[in-house]
Amino acid sequence: MSAFLTYLLNGLAVGCAIALIASGLVAIHRVTGVVNFAQGTFAVVAGLCTSSLLGLGFPHGLSELAAVLAAAVAGLLTGLAAIGKRGTTPLSALIVTLGAGVLAYAVEIVLWGDQPRSAPGLAGSVTVAGARIQTQHLLVIGVTAATFVLLALFFGRTYLGKALTACASNPYAARVVGIDVRKMGLLAFTLGGLLGGIAGVLVTPLRPISFDTDVTLIVNGFAAAVFGALTRPVITLIGALLLGVAETMAAGYGYGSHQLEVALGLMLVVMIVQASRRSAISLEST
Amino acid sequence: MIRLVAGLLIAAVTLALPAVLDDSALAVYILLGLAAMVTVGVSLLMGYAGQVSLGQGAFYAIGAYTAALLALNGVPPLAGLVAAPVVAALSALVIGTPLLRLRGHHLAFATLAMQLILLSLAGQLEFTGGDIGLQAIPQFSIGSFEATGAATYAYLTWAGLALVMLVTRNVITSRPGRALRALATSETAAASSGIPVGRYKLVVFALSAAFAGLAGGIYCFYTGYVAPGSFPVLISIQYIVMAVVGGLGTIWGAVVGASAITLLLQALNTLGALPGMPTYAPSVLSYAVYALVLIVVVLFLPQGLLPAVTDRLSRKRQSTPVETR
Numbered sequence: 001m002s003a004f005l006t007y008l009l010n011g012l013a014v015g016c017a018i019a020l021i022a023s024g025l026v027a028i029h030r031v032t033g034v035v036n037f038a039q040g041t042f043a044v045v046a047g048l049c050t051s052s053l054l055g056l057g058f059p060h061g062l063s064e065l066a067a068v069l070a071a072a073v074a075g076l077l078t079g080l081a082a083i084g085k086r087g088t089t090p091l092s093a094l095i096v097t098l099g100a101g102v103l104a105y106a107v108e109i110v111l112w113g114d115q116p117r118s119a120p121g122l123a124g125s126v127t128v129a130g131a132r133i134q135t136q137h138l139l140v141i142g143v144t145a146a147t148f149v150l151l152a153l154f155f156g157r158t159y160l161g162k163a164l165t166a167c168a169s170n171p172y173a174a175r176v177v178g179i180d181v182r183k184m185g186l187l188a189f190t191l192g193g194l195l196g197g198i199a200g201v202l203v204t205p206l207r208p209i210s211f212d213t214d215v216t217l218i219v220n221g222f223a224a225a226v227f228g229a230l231t232r233p234v235i236t237l238i239g240a241l242l243l244g245v246a247e248t249m250a251a252g253y254g255y256g257s258h259q260l261e262v263a264l265g266l267m268l269v270v271m272i273v274q275a276s277r278r279s280a281i282s283l284e285s286t
Numbered sequence: 287m288i289r290l291v292a293g294l295l296i297a298a299v300t301l302a303l304p305a306v307l308d309d310s311a312l313a314v315y316i317l318l319g320l321a322a323m324v325t326v327g328v329s330l331l332m333g334y335a336g337q338v339s340l341g342q343g344a345f346y347a348i349g350a351y352t353a354a355l356l357a358l359n360g361v362p363p364l365a366g367l368v369a370a371p372v373v374a375a376l377s378a379l380v381i382g383t384p385l386l387r388l389r390g391h392h393l394a395f396a397t398l399a400m401q402l403i404l405l406s407l408a409g410q411l412e413f414t415g416g417d418i419g420l421q422a423i424p425q426f427s428i429g430s431f432e433a434t435g436a437a438t439y440a441y442l443t444w445a446g447l448a449l450v451m452l453v454t455r456n457v458i459t460s461r462p463g464r465a466l467r468a469l470a471t472s473e474t475a476a477a478s479s480g481i482p483v484g485r486y487k488l489v490v491f492a493l494s495a496a497f498a499g500l501a502g503g504i505y506c507f508y509t510g511y512v513a514p515g516s517f518p519v520l521i522s523i524q525y526i527v528m529a530v531v532g533g534l535g536t537i538w539g540a541v542v543g544a545s546a547i548t549l550l551l552q553a554l555n556t557l558g559a560l561p562g563m564p565t566y567a568p569s570v571l572s573y574a575v576y577a578l579v580l581i582v583v584v585l586f587l588p589q590g591l592l593p594a595v596t597d598r599l600s601r602k603r604q605s606t607p608v609e610t611r
Contacts (some may be wrong), residue, residue: 035394081581090390091390092585092588094338094391095526096580098526099578099580099581100581101577102523102573102577103573103574103577103578103581106570106571109570114566114569215519219395219399226392260403261407264402267395267399268384268399268400271388272384272388275387275389275392
């Protein structure tokens with residue numbers, strides 16, 4: 001029973017990290033219609049930055065903050081490449097973000113080498129109902145919860161958040177009332193970078209990160225985001241938590257080598273079921 | 287007339303090159319031909335049927351493993367080479383039936399997921415040799431003739447490429463080819479004109495997989511071993527880069543794109559291996575150049591290199607054959 005509880009809480013922590021990546025994907029896709037392939041890269045950039053800054057002797061807190069900001073800058077740059085030029089179709093933009101991700105490989109290898117790096121997180125563990133939980137896992141869950149509350153407040157209560165939502169629901173009408181859709185798209189990319197960065201900073205102490213970790217991160221994030229059809233943040237969060245728990249349980253009860261297949265298979269099934277319920281016309285609005 | 291002369295000239299150069307190149311240059315020449323073979327399929331799939339596949343490397347792997355397994359079990363290599371595209375196409379039919387219901391970025395991710403699953407399985411299963419892969423694959427042979435030199439493989443590769451290009455040309459100039467172009471623009475409009483959209487997409491998917499499978503089959507005989515590590519996700523991205531650079535939906539564009547990228551990477555590798563360069567230089571250079579070429583071409587030359595150059599030469603603003611979407 002205590003083993004089950006440990007797996008459940010660990011799984012929730014893994015799911016939270018996936019949820020942060022997925023929410024970045026959703027934020028960008030809602031506003032710009034672009035699926036950002038470089039979303040995993042933001043997390044990698046932030047994770048590697050933290051490990052370097054901590055290694056240089058900067059205190060905790062400052063290092064993490066700087067790393068998240070670096071990821072946000074990476075997000076903005078990716079956004080500029082993907083949607084900065086007028087008339088780029090979402091599919092071309094997907095290929096551009098793919099290119100941005102590969103370009104990041106080159107930069108990351110030059111700066112950090114090609115070996116996995118880790119960073120110290122919160123040490124120690126607490127015992128909850130007989131189950132030992134690493135404090136870092138609890139931190140991940142706590143920070144993710146706080147981030148999602150802040151996101152909800154941002155989108156629901158601030159003028160900027162409402163402008164982003166307006167672009168998401170009807171770009172044409174948003175332009176009519178004087179919202180700069182392109183600027184909002186860049187803002188969404190920056191937000192995506194920020195969210196990916198938070199995920200990276202939180203995950204690095206749990207599992208070492210190297211330049212090509214982004215493929216696993218983006219595939220998991222995309223799998224969670226398709227639960228919410230790439231538009232609904234709350235369902236994405238639920239999907240991510242389910243995915244995290246399912247993967248951890250699979251690993252914990254001895255199917256560890258098939259963890260990736262579980263996640264990918266689940267994603268394929270969800271996508272195919274969703275596609276069969278949508279008509280082709282709704283996708284050809286242009 | 288000019289086209290005929292140009293074609294003959296290219297054929298003559300292609301046939302003459304294996305005789306004059308040394309072994310290391312021949313290796314590049316063979317890999318270039320194999321990449322071009324896969325890229326023609328990607329270009330057909332993306333340019334004509336409007337479907338993005340980030341998992342073309344999976345079919346390359348399926349072809350290679352098929353030929354390797356058959357050859358290791360005593361089946362004549364020629365039969366193995368014929369089986370490679372057939373098995374790849376059949377897998378594409380099976381995988382594509384559910385997957386091709388997806389569109390756009392969903393399809394891109396689904397095909398990527400497919401490749402990751404296949405690689406992971408190949409790394410774990412007993413009969414594929416796990417992460418080590420399959421080794422000591424016999425040389426390619428027909429009857430008593432055995433291919434020993436690299437030059438033979440070069441001829442085999444480029445004969446395969448010629449076959450692939452001929453098949454593609456015949457497909458796109460036929461009635462189904464026009465139907466494909468229609469469905470790339472709008473599936474709804476195509477379906478309402480009586481085009482069996484689902485079936486055509488599936489057939490093109492299988493055809494492009496067959497091309498990749500054929501290339502994989504030749505690859506396994508040439509190198510003599512296959513392992514999951516030979517088919518990373520990056521290889522699928524590489525085919526996209528080649529197809530986009532050359533110009534989607536053009537047969538010769540695929541060859542030009544594959545040649546340009548392969549030669550560029552080769553030059554960078556040589557440059558990165560120069561004394562005084564850091565050890566990571568070759569991989570960094572190739573990643574950076576892949577990425578920059580891809581981004582610049584998608585944003586500024588959306589029709590690709592070959593159409594852009596020929597447009598400039600003919601100085602006529604023709605309507606583009608295919609929208610790159």
